[in-house]
Amino acid sequence: MTADDWGSDAKGVGQYADVNGINLYYETHGEGSPLVLLHGGLGSGEMFGPVIPALAERHQVIAVDLQGHGRTADVDRPLDLGMMAADIAALVEFLGLGKAALVGYSLGGGVALRAAIDHPEVVEKLVAVSAHARTDAIYAEMRAQQGQVSAAAAEFMKDTPMYQLYQRVAPRPEDFPRLLDKIGAFMEQDFDVTEQIRGLQVPTMFVAADADMAPPSHYVEVFELLDGGLRDGGWMNEGRPKGGHALAILPGLTHYSIFSSPLLAAVTLAFLDAPAQQLPS
Structure with missing residues (x-):
């Protein structure tokens, strides 16, 4: 796979947008209700190239390059979910959208989730893709690999789509080792947002591949935090989770293919375009 495989004709x-102390790059596709699309670590909005046309048929897709990624230059602060979530909330306000659906994958899923926790007033619905709720949810061998991410790995990544994309579009291509250092430091931090997920105030769907970085059981556990998977759904959906939450485990995919799969576009559209349910008071 190369970075070109992520592209599309769209x-x-x-x-x-100068927001929250950062000059944030975003790309707009299509028309309709707004959908803010957030990419994974070491990627950019171009990762979603294969699925953007389907999403843009029914939504105004705003694909953002997060701090230090793609066409957004880095700033003097660590990579932090809270800060990046504030960037996205500020962008929604800057664009005058009122509220927008947030769809994020991996790192972007964590940012979208944090935005829904910290800034629910700007989030219409949330789709968190391949985003685990706590550090120990992912496989031990993946944790070991993440611990090796630093500037020293830059030389070994020159044949990867992440490196090739960065070199092609970044304002300062020489900053790639710095980005690796920041990503490595970010992944070293333990986190657990299970209790915050339990209190989510926006309709949320967690999506994962059936062979993702964390086991499917983890996403079922997260769904249970949202009142899902605890009872039969009922003929009239009366047993479905209060608040319209949902879960999708996509077959035949991995953490490294889910973001460009037509299945992701299909379940995302089905969830976003379904009538919203009221959250319990």
Whole structure:
């Protein structure tokens, strides 16, 4: 796979927004209710190239390049979910969207989730893709690999789509080792947002591959935090989770293929376009 495999013929309109102390790049595709799309670590909005056309048929897709990724230059602060979530909330406000659906994958899923926790006033619905709720949910061998991510790995990544994309679009291509250092430091931090997930105030769908970085059982556990998977759904959906939450485990995919799969576009559209249910008071 190369960075070119992530592209598509759908060319969006690219712009920058000065928000929250960062010059954030975003690209707009299509028309309709707003959908903010957040990529994974070491990627950019271009990762979603294969699925953007389907999403943009029914939504105004705003594909963002997060701090230090893609066409958004880094700033003097660590990679932090809370800060990046604040960037996205500020962007929604800057664009005058009121509220937007947030769809995020991996790192972007963590940012989208944190935005829904910290800034629910700007989130219409949330789709968190391949985003685990606590550090120990992912496989031990993956934790070991993550511990090796640093600037020293830059030389060994030159044949990867992440490196090739960064070199092609980044304002400062020489910053790739710095990004690796920041990603490595970010992944070293333990976190657990299970209790915050339990209190989510926006309709949320967790999505994972059936061979993801964390086992399917973890996402079932997270769904249970949202009142899901605890009873029969009922003929009239009366037993479904209060608040319209959902879970999707996508077959035949991995953490490294789910973001460009037509299955992801299909379940995302089905969830976003379904009538919203009221959260219990």
